[in-house]
Amino acid sequence: MNIGHRFYRCLSLHLPLTAILTFVLFPFYWTLNTSLKYERDIMKVPLKYLPDPVTFQNFTETWNTVGFGRYFRNSLIVATVTVAFIVTFSLLAGYALTRFRFRGKQLMIFLLLCTQFIPGVMLLIPLFIIFKKLGLISNLASLVIAYTTFQLPFNAILMRGFIKNIPNDIEEAALIDGCNRIQAILYVVLPILLPGIVATAAFAFIGCWNEFIFALMFISRSDLFTIPVALHSMQGEYDVNYGYLAAGSIIAMIPPFLMFAYVQKYLVQGLSAGSVKG
Amino acid sequence: MCHVILNQIEPRNELGSFFLPLLWGGSHLTNQTNPIRFFILTCFTFNNNDYIGFLFIPGQVAELTEGYKKRGLPYLFLLPAIVLIAGFMIYPVGTVFYYSLHNFFLNRAWANGFIGLGNFRQILHDPLFYSSLAVTAKWVFWEVSLQLMIGLAIALLLNRSFKGRGLVRALVFSPWAISGVLTALMWSMMYNQHMGVINDLLTKLGWIKTNVAWLGGVHTAFWAVVVAELWRGIPFFAITLLAALQTIPGELYESCAVDGGGKWVAFLKITLPYLKETIILSSLLRVVWEFNNVNTIYAMTGGGPANLTTTLSMYIANEAIRTNNFGYGSALMVVGFFILLIFAAVYLKASRFGKED
Numbered sequence: 100m101n102i103g104h105r106f107y108r109c110l111s112l113h114l115p116l117t118a119i120l121t122f123v124l125f126p127f128y129w130t131l132n133t134s135l136k137y138e139r140d141i142m143k144v145p146l147k148y149l150p151d152p153v154t155f156q157n158f159t160e161t162w163n164t165v166g167f168g169r170y171f172r173n174s175l176i177v178a179t180v181t182v183a184f185i186v187t188f189s190l191l192a193g194y195a196l197t198r199f200r201f202r203g204k205q206l207m208i209f210l211l212l213c214t215q216f217i218p219g220v221m222l223l224i225p226l227f228i229i230f231k232k233l234g235l236i237s238n239l240a241s242l243v244i245a246y247t248t249f250q251l252p253f254n255a256i257l258m259r260g261f262i263k264n265i266p267n268d269i270e271e272a273a274l275i276d277g278c279n280r281i282q283a284i285l286y287v288v289l290p291i292l293l294p295g296i297v298a299t300a301a302f303a304f305i306g307c308w309n310e311f312i313f314a315l316m317f318i319s320r321s322d323l324f325t326i327p328v329a330l331h332s333m334q335g336e337y338d339v340n341y342g343y344l345a346a347g348s349i350i351a352m353i354p355p356f357l358m359f360a361y362v363q364k365y366l367v368q369g370l371s372a373g374s375v376k377g
Numbered sequence: 378m379c380h381v382i383l384n385q386i387e388p389r390n391e392l393g394s395f396f397l398p399l400l401w402g403g404s405h406l407t408n409q410t411n412p413i414r415f416f417i418l419t420c421f422t423f424n425n426n427d428y429i430g431f432l433f434i435p436g437q438v439a440e441l442t443e444g445y446k447k448r449g450l451p452y453l454f455l456l457p458a459i460v461l462i463a464g465f466m467i468y469p470v471g472t473v474f475y476y477s478l479h480n481f482f483l484n485r486a487w488a489n490g491f492i493g494l495g496n497f498r499q500i501l502h503d504p505l506f507y508s509s510l511a512v513t514a515k516w517v518f519w520e521v522s523l524q525l526m527i528g529l530a531i532a533l534l535l536n537r538s539f540k541g542r543g544l545v546r547a548l549v550f551s552p553w554a555i556s557g558v559l560t561a562l563m564w565s566m567m568y569n570q571h572m573g574v575i576n577d578l579l580t581k582l583g584w585i586k587t588n589v590a591w592l593g594g595v596h597t598a599f600w601a602v603v604v605a606e607l608w609r610g611i612p613f614f615a616i617t618l619l620a621a622l623q624t625i626p627g628e629l630y631e632s633c634a635v636d637g638g639g640k641w642v643a644f645l646k647i648t649l650p651y652l653k654e655t656i657i658l659s660s661l662l663r664v665v666w667e668f669n670n671v672n673t674i675y676a677m678t679g680g681g682p683a684n685l686t687t688t689l690s691m692y693i694a695n696e697a698i699r700t701n702n703f704g705y706g707s708a709l710m711v712v713g714f715f716i717l718l719i720f721a722a723v724y725l726k727a728s729r730f731g732k733e734d
Contacts, residue, residue: 123548214466216665217466218714221710223698
């Protein structure tokens with residue numbers, strides 16, 4: 100009985116889990132493997148499933164010679180500035196949509212939800228024309244504006260949900276004690292919201308970091324490329340250096356993974372905690 | 378702290394009462410009495426291509442606490458959002474309709490001008506438009522159905538208790554943080570005809586004799602891209618469905634077992650009905666997302682070989698980025714926009730979303 104049970108568990112649980120993990124992790128393993136090989140080893144048949152000898156040459160050259168240091172900086176600037184804007188603006192909007200009663204409130208919420216139906220590809224051409232008129236083509240500001248606009252509606256809705264869950268009494272108490280509205284937000288609401296804000300910021304960061312098609316359309320100067328565009332242009336070269344490409348891929352996935360590592364515990368554990376409660 | 382907040386976001390009714398009447402003007406949804414209340418946990422919508430992840434999670438409905446009356450302050454708070462959304466979303470969408478009625482090449486200004494419905498007439502006679510529609514349908518169908526089925530299987534597995542579950546979950550969900558371009562690159566390297574590991578493995582297994590050009594072959598290119606996109610897309614469903622699974626009360630399964638129901642009975646009678654709304658909504662969002670998704674295809678095949686991987690969105694992206702044919706591209710966008718809108722309305726209506734059985 101016990102053995103049969105174990106066998107069944109192995110067959111129905113561990114076997115499929117192993118298969119899934121292999122499928123999910125194999126591309127990561129192979130990219131890492133490629134990035135640590137010398138150029139000659141990458142192309143050599145039979146393929147080596149472990150880098151031997153190991154080299155970090157691809158990483159240093161991708162970073163310095165290929166200019167990934169610069170692309171990394173561009174992506175980091177765009178993502179950080181965008182996230183700062185998104186958090187600030189969505190916090191303000193979310194607050195207004197929760198704590199105030201005013202004309203056009205329902206319309207505003209409706210509008211925010213409607214924007215979620217607008218496909219990004221649809222904005223490719225008109226935004227390009229607008230940015231051309233504004234002189235923002237090949238300027239990282241165009242990406243900041245586009246990303247902020249695109250992510251703002253959802254984050255505003257999200258913030259509204261967060262703020263709704265903070266009892267109004269706390270703020271009222273602060274107001275009675277002599278805080279003004281801004282102080283009440285800064286010293287009372289913000290600290291409570293902080294974990295939620297950090298999680299949203301991390302999501303927004305990943306979104307900005309990974310965006311490709313707008314960056315491809317709006318940035319034509321190669322020294323302003325963001326990482327996805329740079330990777331794509333490396334891939335399109337006549338003589339593709341796979342070592343650089345793999346190293347670049349590994350570098351590109353570090354920031355979103357750090358963010359993901361932080362967020363996923365809320366994503367995964369938080370859900371079960373919520374189910375117990377709900 | 379955070380998970381508490383994260384779990385109490387938006388009641389589903391809100392989504393229903395705003396989205397759905399928009400789609401077909403019905404109000405029957407607002408007075409529904411469905412006990413399962415859904416919340417959007419997270420979406421980061423890069424509608425555009427990357428991230429649209431709505432998670433619908435049952436939980437508690439937050440009480441709406443209305444605050445103080447102030448005249449100008451709320452508008453001041455909303456000003457940045459209004460300016461950005463009006464200037465860089467609503468106005469541009471309007472101009473798409475305007476441009477769609479024009480001949481509009483970026484580099485051939487002399488030929489530009491109003492041509493009425495000329496672009497739309499041209500679309501009707503454009504073989505690539507029809508083939509792109511067929512590819513889109515095929516792409517969306519396989520992506521969404523396979524992601525859903527595999528995602529559901531994974532969610533069921535990860536819902537069981539075993540050692541190291543947290544780590545396994547995190548690892549399985551990790552491709553979700555990876556961009557389409559990166560996915561395309563990693564898989565392109567593995568698919569490579571000469572140094573690709575997939576050819577190597579299949580040769581070792583004895584399944585193929587000579588190396589296959591997966592991304593260049595007429596028969597393989599489409600499926601090669603589908604698999605790469607599956608890799609990145611499955612976690613979305615796995616996360617969403619796992620979240621929903623965790624809300625099913627365990628007593629239901631116990632009483633089912635007491636009544637002599639087997640695992641399959643429990644799955645069909647308890648699990649699936651509980652997941653129904655999550656499945657319907659997340660599938661719809663995924664359809665919209667995959668319909669618009671160009672990153673992976675753009676970076677893997679660019680729509681080739683012989684336009685066999687050119688979806689409508691890919692066609693539009695090519696018109697915009699490569700040929701700079703803005704007028705025709707805009708007309709295609711308008712068509713795509715309406716196709717999606719109609720699909721969403723019909724789908725929600727046909728699936729009887731929000732109604733009690």
